[in-house]
Amino acid sequence: MLNRRALLSAALATPVILATTGRSALAAGAVQVDVSRLTTQGLGPNAARIKFTMERELAGALGPSLQGRGASLVVRVLGISMPSYSGGATGFGGAGADDGMESEATVIGSDGRVIATYPVLSSSSAGMAGNWYTPGIDTARIDSMVRTNAGWIRRYVGG
DSSP states (O other): OOOHHHHHHHHHHHHHHHHHSOTTTSOTTOEEEEOHHHHHTTOHHHHHHHHHHHHHHHHHHHHHHHHHHTOEEEEEEEEEEOOOOOSOOOSTTOTTOEEEEEEEEEEEOTTSOEEEEEEEEEEEEGGGGOOTTSTTHHHHHHHHHHHHHHHHHHHHHTO
């Protein structure tokens, strides 16, 4: 359900998306992920990983169907949440057990107009990425979050 704040945010973001991803800059079937908001929040290397992984996931799954429709996709990653995880939380919704990602997926037609915008809020269990003490667990948690969020985007966009 959209509230006024989300609707206003989407309306204000549309000219920015079109200005930065006009027809000549974004070919049909292209997928572009904007992580600038994460970068300004100080998530540098993680933001770069999210961009790379999300673009790869979505381009493989949606690129051909977008190209067939003459459309492209711009995804703005708005935020991530990775609470400290020690493996102690159990059950559905256990405290500290879920990682989350918020994004906004915008489908842009070949003429540069916005066809649809989908707010996406997804969560995945921190434990799905492996044991909390495993080396590189944060990278695995990020990859899991991205796959989950990309899965919802695929579902909404219909690839």
